[in-house]
Amino acid sequence: MKAFDLVLMPGHVRFLNSRFPCSIGRGGLTDDKREGDGATPRGVHRIVDVLYRADRMAPPVTWARPIGPNDLWSDASDDAAYNQPVRAPYAPSHERLRRTDPMYDLILVTDWNYPKAMPGKGSAIFVHQWRRPGWPTAGCVAFSRADLLFIAQNLRPESRLIIR
Template sequence: MKPTDLIVTPMGVRFLNRRFPCTLGRSGIVDDKREGDGGTPMGAHRIVGMLYRPDRIARSGLPDWARPIRPGDLWSDDPNDFDYNQMVRAPYPHSHERLTRADRQYDLVLITDWNWEDPVPGLGSAIFIHTWRSPSHATAGCIGLARKDLLWIAKHLTPESRLIVR
């Protein structure tokens, strides 16, 4: 493990010799992830993308590989869809998550490579690192962080950074 890895521990996420409180999926950490199970998948996951809401977060300070979330951006969570676990655009006939949410959870999103590059239907989708709803509210399988902590982490990520969940 490298200091630039985000390591999930019982005390939160460790990154660059700091600890940040986090929330996990409602089913905890799982080693047999399935779509809709509420589990956070165990393993070492690359950070393959960063999305942000330009109407809510300033571009300055974010890495140059961060991409804006546009109206109509969605994430497919339909295991029967060819574009399962990929970003897609509205209108979209299959099951999906809207990336332009009314709440602030997806104002900044780090995309992991969980079941992403060559997705297996039903193995789980949209495993992100995003802003938590509250420190005591579990996610649907993602890692949730306080907004200020997520912004700090995003500004200090390197291309080699990984999310380690064990």
């Protein structure tokens, strides 16, 4: 493990010698991730990008990229752009990254099934803000806004999310 890794333990993530409460997917942890199963995949996932809402916060790190009004993420496993960032208009199934709620104001993008996606193996394992403490995600890992911001501000380009 590297010093700047996030390590998922039952109910929390260890990062920089601190513990941060978190939420995981409603389907629990899995070794066999499938699109739509609501599970969080075990493994070592690199943090490959940081996205943020420039109209709601300052960039947490110098390498963060702003989320635009037409930014989407494809979750259509039968489409060539599956598990890729796409832009509206986009007809296949997708997630809007610029949401009205604050859940995606700050997103840490992992390399789960990305950038070379295998159809049906699950899309968009993000680290993002939770709806509320303990509320499960669709497969992502989620934190309070303050904890997520602290984590993002202290990431390094080599940081990883380790899920055992």
